[in-house]
Amino acid sequence: MTEQRTLVAGIDSSTQSCKVVVRDADTGELVRQGRASHPDGTEIDPALWWGALGEAVDQAGGLDDVQALSVGAQQHGMVCLDEAGEVVRPALLWNDTRSGQAALDLRAELGADGAGDRAWAEAVGVVPVSSFTVTKLRWLARNEPAAAERTAAVALPHDWLTWKLAGAAGIETLTTDRSDASGTGYWSATTGEYRRDLLTLGLGHDAVLPAVLGPRDTAGSTPTGAALGAGAGDNAAAGLGVGARPGDVVISIGTSGTVFAVADNAVADPSGIVAGFADATGRHLPLVCTLNAARVLDAVAGTLGVTLDELGRLALSAPAGSDGLVVVPYLEGERTPDRPDATGSVHGLTLRTSTAAHLARAAIEGMLCGLADGLDALIAQGVRCDRVLLVGGGARSEAVCRIASALLGRPVVVPAPGEYVADGAARQAAWLLSGGTEPPEWSIGDTLGYEEDAAPQVRERYAAARDKVLPQVG
Ligand SMILES: Nc1ncnc2c1ncn2[C@@H]1O[C@H](COP(=O)(O)OP(=O)(O)O)[C@@H](O)[C@H]1O
Ligand SMILES: O=C(CO)[C@@H](O)[C@H](O)COP(=O)(O)O
Secondary structure, eight states, X not given: OOOOOOEEEEEEEOSSEEEEEEEXXXXXXXXXXXXXXXXXXXXXXXXXXXXXXXXXXXXTTOSTTEEEEEXXXXXXXBEEEOTTSOBOSOEEOTTOXXXXXXXXXXXXXXXXXXXXXXXXXXXXXXOOOTTSHHHHXXXXXXXXXXXXXXXXXXXOHHHHHHHHHTTOOOGGGOEEEHHHHTTSSSXXXXXXXXXXXXXXXXXXXXOBOOXXXXXXXXXXXXXXXXXXXXXXXXXXXXXXXXXXXXXXEEEEESSSEEEEEOBSSOOOOTTSSSEEEEOSSSSEEEEEEESOSHHHHHHHHHHHTOOHHHHHHHHHHSOTTGGGOEEEOOBTBBTTTTBTTBOOEEEOOOTTTOSHHHHHHHHHHHHHHHHHHHHHHHHHTTOOOSEEEEESGGGGOHHHHHHHHHHHTSOEEEEOSOOHHHHHHHHHHHHHHHOOSSOOOOOOOOEEEEOOOOOHHHHHHHHHHTTOOOBOOO
16 A cells, blocks of 8 residues: 655745646655746736746646645735735836935935935834835835825735635735745744834835734635745745755845845844745745846847857867957846946957957856855855755756856855755645744755856956946836
8 A cells, every 4th residue: 555645835936937746755755747937028817827826836736635835936026905905016126226216315315425224224224226126116106106095015926826726715814924025025034023113214105914924824714725834025935945054155146136044043134135035934035135136147148149068168179358349247136236227338449359259258257256246145144055046947057156266266055956946835735734943954966066267357358348238118
């Protein structure tokens, strides 16, 4: 007789797609998985996330035999609901930069000459930039006042999906978790409390906010009786998925580029470079995020008319530093540094550097230099870095892994290609079932290690070019 095993599921509703994994709760073994695409764009009707989730679940063979599941999702997205729980307008995503001015206004309103930035960092661990929910709410209040007025509750992507999976009862039943609440700009990871005054400063009035669950709390159950975990922001879920411990720094190269670490203490960085988020285990997750990561590779591969694999091969055929060619990759504006209106630029063009190989390498180097700057900022905040783990779609490229090791000046460890956000959500669901004080031990399997000669000169030249960019037109 075959032994009945307990199954859990994890969902990653990320910027570009929805991924579902079904795993054995005890061993973590992958049993089934599915995936469906999201449309492009920086605002999206949440119904499209729900549709993609259904498609990905179907592809993963359904969830009827699953005993618990959790949702991880892109952070910060503004999902406004009215009294009846209807979506008020399409969600504005983390990478939508229209609220750049709103961010500046919110900072100035808490104090002049940098005092406002310090006040925000102390209050909620972040200094407003266009990514955060509170600045999107301010944009809404100023530009679509009727929609702001109709907004009775504000949720994040994973809150809304979890609520839908639980049957979407009234807006007062919405839940979130510490990690995602910490990216709103109106919840403090230090006190564990909402700052309703800051919500009101953004939206113009108070609203229902999701109850903030602890890592092992339940958000209810699905109609088929599966327990719902608290869920998490995608970076916190990835941290759980790779089993990050204090001393590990995770660099994720997806639509966003992120550099983060699990830490015992909260960070409050008044420069705003390091965000003082919470993690998915009850600890903290200081994090640096760039807007331009894997899509830079997509864009340059498209320009050159090559596949991503060919782009990597071309890049490795050019010398380190691309003979002085530098790509500053602000293709969607940038968040770190805070340049919502910037465009990308290419410097150092000569007859010698005007080759596909030079451009391919310079694009990968430029994208990674932004992340290397992020690692420096994290370390400057006192974060330990004993080991760097590289994950996300971009980590599937050998060229990215090799060049990352050279630019970071450290070895990098690359887990086997996988869906670590969805895995982290599944692990949280397994934790809910086990009820242990720590998540169940799941192995991430074999890893690859890359250790290249350090190339500080590449970062120095990038630093000289980094600020020489034009604003967007119009
Ligand atoms: N072999 C590869 N080489 C380089 N990049 C890759 C490769 N495979 C996938 N990617 C990149 O992965 C990205 C998607 O990564 P992912 O982590 O799934 O993003 P997100 O979670 O933000 O939706 C794509 O933009 C693509 O450029
Ligand atoms: O804004 C952040 C982190 O602060 C991003 O990391 C988003 O959470 C989007 O993630 P991906 O879709 O790129 O994984």
